[in-house]
Amino acid sequence: MAWTAPMTAVATQVWTASAFNTHVRDNLNETAPAKATTDGSIFTVTAANSINDAPMLQSTVAASETTTSTTFANLTTVGPSVTVSVNTAATVIFGCQMSNSSVDTTALMSVGIYDVDTGSELTAPSDTWCQQNDGSPANSVERGMVAHRFTGLTSGSYTFQAKYRVGAGTGAFSERYLFVIPA
Amino acid sequence: MTAVANAVFTAAEYNSYVRDNLLETMPAKATTAGRWFVATGLNSIAERQIATNTVDTSETTSSTSYTNLTTTGPAVTVTTGTKAMVFITAQMTGHASEATVETYASYEVSGATSSSATDARAIVNDVGANDNRISVGSLHTGLTAGSNTFTMKYKCGTGAANPHTFLRRTITVMAL
Numbered sequence: 461m462a463w464t465a466p467m468t469a470v471a472t473q474v475w476t477a478s479a480f481n482t483h484v485r486d487n488l489n490e491t492a493p494a495k496a497t498t499d500g501s502i503f504t505v506t507a508a509n510s511i512n513d514a515p516m517l518q519s520t521v522a523a524s525e526t527t528t529s530t531t532f533a534n535l536t537t538v539g540p541s542v543t544v545s546v547n548t549a550a551t552v553i554f555g556c557q558m559s560n561s562s563v564d565t566t567a568l569m570s571v572g573i574y575d576v577d578t579g580s581e582l583t584a585p586s587d588t589w590c591q592q593n594d595g596s597p598a599n600s601v602e603r604g605m606v607a608h609r610f611t612g613l614t615s616g617s618y619t620f621q622a623k624y625r626v627g628a629g630t631g632a633f634s635e636r637y638l639f640v641i642p643a
Numbered sequence: 644m645t646a647v648a649n650a651v652f653t654a655a656e657y658n659s660y661v662r663d664n665l666l667e668t669m670p671a672k673a674t675t676a677g678r679w680f681v682a683t684g685l686n687s688i689a690e691r692q693i694a695t696n697t698v699d700t701s702e703t704t705s706s707t708s709y710t711n712l713t714t715t716g717p718a719v720t721v722t723t724g725t726k727a728m729v730f731i732t733a734q735m736t737g738h739a740s741e742a743t744v745e746t747y748a749s750y751e752v753s754g755a756t757s758s759s760a761t762d763a764r765a766i767v768n769d770v771g772a773n774d775n776r777i778s779v780g781s782l783h784t785g786l787t788a789g790s791n792t793f794t795m796k797y798k799c800g801t802g803a804a805n806p807h808t809f810l811r812r813t814i815t816v817m818a819l
Contacts, residue, residue, distance in 0.1 A: 463670040466662040469654035484661060490670040492680075503680050505673040505690060511680070548677040551693060551815060553730075553780075564773055588699060588811055592734060594773035604777035607730030609695040609815050611677075641817075643679045643693050 461486035463509040504643045506547050506615065514642040517542045524557075524634035532570055532585040532623040540638040541621035543576055548613050551643060552620055555591050555605030556636040562629030563598040569633060573610065574619040583610065585623045594627075603635065681819050683724055691818040694719035703806035709749060709760035709796040712809060718794035720754065721818040727783050728817040731795055734776035735768040738805040742771035745800035746807040750814060755789030760796035769800075776811060 467483045469475070488494060492503050492511065501515045519540035527535055544550070558567040570585035589608035593600075622638050624631060644660045646652070665671060669680050672690050683689045696717035704710055721727070733748040746768040749760035764781045768774070793816050799807045 465671075466665045468662060469657035471654045473654060475652070475657070483665075487665050487668075487670070491665075491668045503669055505669075505676055505678040505680075507673075507676050509670045509673050511669045511673050549693065551695075551817070555777075566774075568776075588697075589732075589813070590776055591778075592774065592776035594736075594770065594775055602775065602777075604775070605780070606732055606776070606778045607780060607815050608732070608813065609693065611695065615676075643677060643817075 461489065463487055463490045502641070502643065504547055512547070514546070515544065516639060516641050517544050518637065518639035520638075521636045522634065524632055526630050526632045527624050527626060528630050529625050530627065532568075532572070532625045535624055535633060539621055540636055541619055542638055542640045543617060543619045544640045544642050545617045546613055546642040547615050549609060549611045549643060550613065550618070550620070551607065551609045551641040552638065553605060553607050553641070554622055554638040555603065557601055557603040557634045558591070558593045559599050559601045559632050560593065560626060560629045561598055561632070564594065565629040566592055566594045566627035567631035567633065568592045568625050569622055569636070571608065571620055571622050571638065574621055576617045576619050579619075582618065681724065689724070691723070692721045693815070693817045694721050695813065695815040697811070697813045699811055701808055701810035703808050704797055704799065705803050705806045706798050707801060707803055709747075709751070709798045712797055716794055717812055717814045718792055719814055719816050720790060720792040721816050722789065723786050723791050723818040724788045725784060725786050726819040727786060727791070727793070728780065728819065729764070729783050729793055730778050730780045730815040731764075731766060732776065732778040732811070732813040733766055733795070733809050734774050734811040735766065736774035736808040737768065737771050737799075738803070738807060739772035741803060741805055743769065744803045745769045746809075747798045747800065748795055748809060748812065750793050750795050752783070752786065752791050752793055754791045755787040756791050774808070
């Protein structure tokens with residue numbers, strides 16, 4: 461049942477079971493303790509007078525793997541990736557340790573959004589929201605992070621997955637992590 | 644209140660202990676999808692915003708003190724308590740002739756709070772003409788509660804005589 465603005469009691473008014481059920485029981489069922497399901501979750505607003513329990517999830521891939529792809533692609537070990545339910549936005553924090561075998565050449569990590577059922581790409585990874593290392597000298601290693609907030613989402617469940625590319629040369633990526641704050 | 648057997652439950656008590664307490668809960672205070680809730684003190688909560696803004700344009704400065712670029716920002720304005728989580732991201736390039744001169748991006752706070760950009764919360768790049776894109780996150784404390792504007796600022800390191808470049812600049816603030 462949805463939230464109802466609590467009634468204002470009037471002296472000598474009969475307090476009915478229906479009034480209790482609407483204004484006390486059903487409203488209490490809309491509060492955070494009633495909605496809480498998962499340790500470590502946060503509470504987010506889904507609409508006026510409506511909240512939900514939103515778990516924050518993280519995925520990591522430690523393995524150092526390489527690519528020569530100049531368009532965003534998976535590494536041998538796909539990911540990291542997280543499937544999470546969101547309302548209209550999600551803040552994604554991701555990063556890794558990266559290098560490029562060629563001097564003055566970029567290695568990039570970005571995140572795309574994918575359909576949970578079909579795996580089809582809904583939002584492509586982009587240089588606009590990437591971690592980038594422009595190696596000088598060759599094979600110089602940097603570990604960093606990027607925070608990016610995806611907005612304008614339709615409420616539902618999505619898979620957020622990291623992908624990688626290089627400007628040229630061979631990029632190496634390790635200690636890869638991604639976590640999603642579903643807000 | 645604690646109920647007592649056979650005590651009359653008055654309208655006034657209902658209004659204080661049921662109605663008014665329910666009006667302090669999250670569903671009563673929830674207004675806008677995408678926001679979240681934080682505690683503001685003992686027995687008190689508030690709905691807070693998570694805001695982000697981006698300026699993709701590539702622009703330059705040779706200033707050695709924090710300054711705006713041609714396109715100021717990005718900036719976001721949110722209502723906060725005394726804290727906020729702030730993430731800034733930028734792709735930055737130094738100058739080929741200044742291989743050891745750093746490039747910095749930080750942020751300032753204005754509005755209820757006045758806090759200048761500092762190196763302590765800056766992204767720093769030190770690779771000459773090569774460009775990296777990374778973020779820095781801060782739990783900013785000591786804010787004055789109220790409407791605060793967070794604006795990215797930029798500078799070059801000591802000895803810079805040539806322009807350094809900044810693009811794909813993003814700020815995300817999670818108000819607490």
